[in-house]
Amino acid sequence: MKGGTKALLAVCVIAAAVGIGIYASFANTYNRIVALEETVESQWGQVQNVYQRRLDLIPNLVETVRAAAAHEEDVFTEIAEARSRAGGVVTLSADALDDPQAFARFQQAQGALSSALQRLLSVSENYPELRANENFLALQDQLEGTENRISVERRRFNEAVREYNTYIRQFPRVIIAKTAGFNEKQYFSADDEAARAPAVSFE
Numbered sequence: 611m612k613g614g615t616k617a618l619l620a621v622c623v624i625a626a627a628v629g630i631g632i633y634a635s636f637a638n639t640y641n642r643i644v645a646l647e648e649t650v651e652s653q654w655g656q657v658q659n660v661y662q663r664r665l666d667l668i669p670n671l672v673e674t675v676r677a678a679a680a681h682e683e684d685v686f687t688e689i690a691e692a693r694s695r696a697g698g699v700v701t702l703s704a705d706a707l708d709d710p711q712a713f714a715r716f717q718q719a720q721g722a723l724s725s726a727l728q729r730l731l732s733v734s735e736n737y738p739e740l741r742a743n744e745n746f747l748a749l750q751d752q753l754e755g756t757e758n759r760i761s762v763e764r765r766r767f768n769e770a771v772r773e774y775n776t777y778i779r780q781f782p783r784v785i786i787a788k789t790a791g792f793n794e795k796q797y798f799s800a801d802d803e804a805a806r807a808p809a810v811s812f813e
Contacts, residue, residue, distance in 0.1 A: 656763045
């Protein structure tokens with residue numbers, strides 16, 4: 611009887627040790643996924659900040675160009691509409707990073723705004739007085755800096771997404787990720803129109 615009790619106790623100890631090991635592995639993996647997802651969402655906040663900065667620069671830029679090129683009304687209408695569409699999705703929640711359609715709409719709106727800015731800046735090349743306007747030159751510099759920051763933040767975001775997606779797709783983490791409801795995040799497309807900064811040089 612004593613031998614049977616010892617064997618049962620040994621089995622219980624082994625089972626408990628295995629259970630604790632499995633739990634610890636699950637907890638560590640889960641916590642790592644959470645940390646990586648937080649990094650993605652934090653970086654997403656940075657992306658939104660720079661897009662918002664660009665959005666905020668546009669009214670002053672438009673008004674400065676309008677003063678010199680008042681008859682280019684179709685360009686001003688186009689940029690106003692693009693800004694309105696982009697403004698509606700610039701604060702896309704982090705939940706949308708799991709939604710390919712919502713993320714595609716965000717990229718499309720930002721791409722349309724980049725195209726409209728490109729057209730505005732192309733039109734302004736026809737007005738030499740703008741090249742001497744200090745306010746316009748300052749806005750041009752701010753826009754160029756913002757476009758550079760957009761590019762940097764998008765790259766950092768994609769790196770965070772790549773690390774997160776790679777981690778949750780590896781076995782056996784994929785089982786834990788799927789069980790816990792963690793989904794792959796969307797990348798910015800390298801070929802998307804929004805990735806190309808408007809040309810803001812007038813030299």
